[in-house]
Amino acid sequence: MSYMIITGLLCGALLGFVMQRGRFCLTGGFRDMYIAKNNRMFYALLIAIAVQSVGVFLLIDLGVFEYSAGSISIVSVIIGSFVFGIGIILAGGCATGTWYRAGEGLIGSWIALAGYMLMSTIMKSGVLASFNQQAQQSAVFPTNSIAETFGINHWIIIIPFVVIVALIVYKQLTKPKVVIPALKPKRTGLAHILFEKRWHPFVTATLIGVIALIAWPLSAATGRVFGLGITTPSANILQYLTTGDKGFINWGVFLVLGIFAGSFIAAKASKEFRFRMPDVKTGINSFIGGNLMGVGASLAGGCSIGNGLVMTAMMTWQGWIGLIFMILGTWTASYFVFVRPRQKAKAAKLKEQVTPA
Amino acid sequence: MQKTLEVKGMVCPFPLIEAQNAIEEMNSGDVLVVEFDCTQGTESIPTWAAEAGHTVTNFEQLDEASWTISIQKK
Numbered sequence: 001m002s003y004m005i006i007t008g009l010l011c012g013a014l015l016g017f018v019m020q021r022g023r024f025c026l027t028g029g030f031r032d033m034y035i036a037k038n039n040r041m042f043y044a045l046l047i048a049i050a051v052q053s054v055g056v057f058l059l060i061d062l063g064v065f066e067y068s069a070g071s072i073s074i075v076s077v078i079i080g081s082f083v084f085g086i087g088i089i090l091a092g093g094c095a096t097g098t099w100y101r102a103g104e105g106l107i108g109s110w111i112a113l114a115g116y117m118l119m120s121t122i123m124k125s126g127v128l129a130s131f132n133q134q135a136q137q138s139a140v141f142p143t144n145s146i147a148e149t150f151g152i153n154h155w156i157i158i159i160p161f162v163v164i165v166a167l168i169v170y171k172q173l174t175k176p177k178v179v180i181p182a183l184k185p186k187r188t189g190l191a192h193i194l195f196e197k198r199w200h201p202f203v204t205a206t207l208i209g210v211i212a213l214i215a216w217p218l219s220a221a222t223g224r225v226f227g228l229g230i231t232t233p234s235a236n237i238l239q240y241l242t243t244g245d246k247g248f249i250n251w252g253v254f255l256v257l258g259i260f261a262g263s264f265i266a267a268k269a270s271k272e273f274r275f276r277m278p279d280v281k282t283g284i285n286s287f288i289g290g291n292l293m294g295v296g297a298s299l300a301g302g303c304s305i306g307n308g309l310v311m312t313a314m315m316t317w318q319g320w321i322g323l324i325f326m327i328l329g330t331w332t333a334s335y336f337v338f339v340r341p342r343q344k345a346k347a348a349k350l351k352e353q354v355t356p357a
Numbered sequence: 358m359q360k361t362l363e364v365k366g367m368v369c370p371f372p373l374i375e376a377q378n379a380i381e382e383m384n385s386g387d388v389l390v391v392e393f394d395c396t397q398g399t400e401s402i403p404t405w406a407a408e409a410g411h412t413v414t415n416f417e418q419l420d421e422a423s424w425t426i427s428i429q430k431k
Contacts (some may be wrong), residue, residue, distance in 0.1 A: 274423070
């Protein structure tokens with residue numbers, strides 16, 4: 001038990017710290033692919049996937065633990081991921097993002113988190129559990145592993161993927177550089193690097209890939225053979241608190257609590273922690289978004305971390321199909337939340353200029 | 358001319374979107390001062406300004422989770 005508490009909290013705290021300092025936001029990354037035509041954060045995610053994938057499959061080949069991806073319910077992954085994508089735009093952050101922003105003192109993220117935990121619990125052991133189970137049992141495809149489907153060795157998929165990611169990174173890093181203005185340094189040495197300096201997204205992504213990798217053996221040692229996961233552990237917290245059943249406590253629970261703690265430490269030490277109350281509209285959006293995230297992630301069997309970072313690294317259909325539909329969900333919501341209001345405002349202004357009242 | 362945009366309390370990406378909207382209305386050489394408290398804005402606002410070719414004349418942390426950035430339109 002104490003091993004589980006210590007390694008879970010430590011791994012989570014590292015992740016929370018790195019995400020807060022690196023401003024690692026997948027929601028923002030997916031959104032910016034569409035509204036700003038900027039793929040930087042998506043490429044960063046690919047780096048994290050590649051690092052984790054190589055590491056985890058080496059550990060599996062060395063016999064450190066065994067993992068089988070099992071089967072996949074395609075329709076629920078597609079619908080769930082799309083709904084999750086809409087939810088994270090409304091909530092202003094994905095599941096992990098919401099946990100770490102809660103650690104920065106954003107009350108809007110606390111509201112989103114409450115909706116997310118509540119709805120995941122309802123979907124996993126509450127009134128919607130039977131609906132969720134039915135969805136999971138329909139349109140089941142027997143092999144989730146992409147390599148297994150084609151009957152090939154997993155490295156035949158991983159190696160070309162790593163080569164592609166390396167080429168993208170090379171191309172990005174050799175592009176003519178724009179100097180990004182930095183804050184005036186007020187600290188020196190390690191304190192400057194840890195708590196002040198801007199972290200390059202690719203450095204942050206590499207660190208996240210390594211953390212996602214070490215999560216596997218740490219978690220497997222407690223009997224939970226999986227890497228980073230947010231949704232089930234978030235629901236487990238509420239399930240444990242409301243039933244008192246210790247069976248709900250697992251490595252993942254300490255991982256998510258660690259994210260919160262790590263982000264709080266990073267934010268506090270960088271003078272970025274402050275309780276911030278959202279306005280009514282943001283508060284309502286956060287709550288609706290949190291609920292959609294809970295429904296979506298439960299149906300899809302994972303959030304932007306569970307499916308988008310971990311199941312992708314495991315080279316599964318669930319991970320990659322989930323990631324694609326999650327991104328489509330964020331684009332759909334971005335159109336209604338950001339793009340359309342802007343177009344409307346512009347059109348209204350133009351009309352005003354043409355027909356002066 | 359200088360214009361101040363107060364977007365404290367707004368969460369990302371709204372501070373950035375408000376800044377982009379505001380600068381569109383301004384003339385070349387005008388300075389837009391954005392005051393924000395969304396942590397992710399410390400990455401997204403200067404990155405956008407630099408990539409759009411504007412000049413950042415000041416970028417400072419004022420207080421706990423509170424920043425100001427001055428952008429001169431190109």
